[in-house]
Amino acid sequence: MGVPDSQQADTFLQRVAYLISRHQQDQLTAGEAEELRAWLDATPENRRFMEQWNDTRLLADKLQRYSQPDVNTAWEAFRAKHLTDANFERAPRKTFRLNWRHWSAAAAVVLLAGTAWYTQRSRPAAPIAQQQEQAPVLAGTSKAVLTLADGSTLQLDSAGQQVIAQGAASIHQQNGQLRYAIQNPDAAPALNTLTTPRGGQFRVILPDGTAVWLNAASSITYPTAFREGNRQVSITGEAYLEVTSKANHPFQVRINDQTTVDVLGTSFCISAYANENTISTTLVSGAVKVNTGSTSRTLAPGQQAQITNGNIRVSPTDTSAAIAWKNGEFYFNNADIPAIMRQLERWYDVHAVYEGSIPVRTFQGEIQRNLPLEDVLEGLQSTGIRFHMKGRNIIVQP
Template structure:
């Protein structure tokens, strides 16, 4: 009897159809750890996760509970498409999960979308282009190798290099192999401008938004990345730059090698694991960070590490191409965990609603009522 009742509660929780009395019972059972198995089963069933899938997750843990005077519990370690998803929250849920009546638009996740602008102003929508060579610029051939990857190959030296720009929309991402063999991953709402051949004494590019670089080594030609007020110079290394205008500053994270970061009169050399925040002409060294958190987006994951609600929602807005609207103050939340980026928006919101934040979706607006 208990099994069937607990399964019913878990299913109604995900559907947003719990009555007030049932929600009170659900919270009580959740706090006691009695809903762990049933909630996980219900989510697995909804997301199409099989027993074979779950068998691969040897290190996955169930819902965890932390108790002290200010943190009642931490809820919702959720198995989602073979990814461990843990959402740690700092208060009891005060609202039911997102219900169908509050969903007038369910945003699909982003994908490989970008536009290439050639030196002559012509535009090519890369997600519509066929694989193979799509253009030539001077001595450089430009080929779409596969969906999500564009490659440049220089066949000679140009006296004047053509400048190209690749930009992604909200809900887009793309991977570029530059003429020198360096690899660049562009996140949503981002761009990179670069020459079709690096013929000078440096290899210089300019970005907006967020980009991850794996720079081909060439000691004779330093690689330079311009983003806003900062310049990063490297010889060959792996690093990530987050330069969105709606973020508090330009965040640069080094994974491998070393880089020299400059802004105004300030300069700093980073070692692997370090991260800087540039605001105006000031460089602030952040705490040593886990680089995999910063670069998870290029591997198809949202990874949250004590992420507050506004920062989390900025990521959601760019990837799902929705506008975030707050009805009240965001509240004090800290999220920790992983969610695959190929998950539809309502499934993500069901997990986040365990925190007590209430969402509704109307057309392209995601309305938040903390």
């Protein structure tokens, strides 16, 4: 058997990391324990790596020095004992959870580079370079701009507290969220827009009780009171919604001129950033129908609809991944460097600049969103990609 190709190496290495993580949590099945033993028996290097697992300094150094021959030997032993060409493609791609605070630069394990262990040569990890001494780039916070019906705007943050009369409703700002309450049922509803900047997120409770979490660089437009018929809102960027069920008043989210999502009572996430190739709707509970100009598909819980060029593709998905941002985490599922950079750009309000040919590598894992940017980049850098900070620019280098 020859050296695995990059796709097989990706799956193999993710599997090894998954098994080690399961072992640490004392959750291995009998079959998984046998798989891990095969990898440990392949080379003394593998066993020493396992013994040093809880030492983050040694772990980071080991990842940098992990050479191709060792991986190839482990691959041959592992595959000969456990895998066949027929069953290899069914090897599960699983992610594992580690607490970033305990791992720092050893995040090449948390952010498992699909090809890092397979191709990386010896190159010591360097600290994140900066043009000059500068303050850390901190994580985003709770902040937004509320645009009222008359065009006036209010700056919102986590500390503000106020009550605003607007059309049929009163708007209460408290504890980093807005809450609408019907005050004058006879008054004509007015349209409000809540917008989060890059580096901000916010929560709003709509007049019907529907809760909406806005991710960074997103917006939602909605009436201050819902009348008879459809409850309709418009969303850009990314939002998670928990829709209050009202059988005779369907809830509809408009994403663009041709794309809508029809809802009864449900929890779901919409991601519709302009600089992403697809629009996705992920259903956590209930039921939604996704509509384009020519097609519609109804989702069941645990499914995701991806819309590309007006075509809808529905597939099973890990819903916790889609809403990780709402729960204070980045979740990378086989994400490449540009995809990761786009998330970091939105959350840290920075800009990625690419220099040279960046290797095509995928990453899998989770990171807390409350970390300074430098901590996140340190973990990414330990997999072989280099980052250089210049003000609010991230210079990405091979």
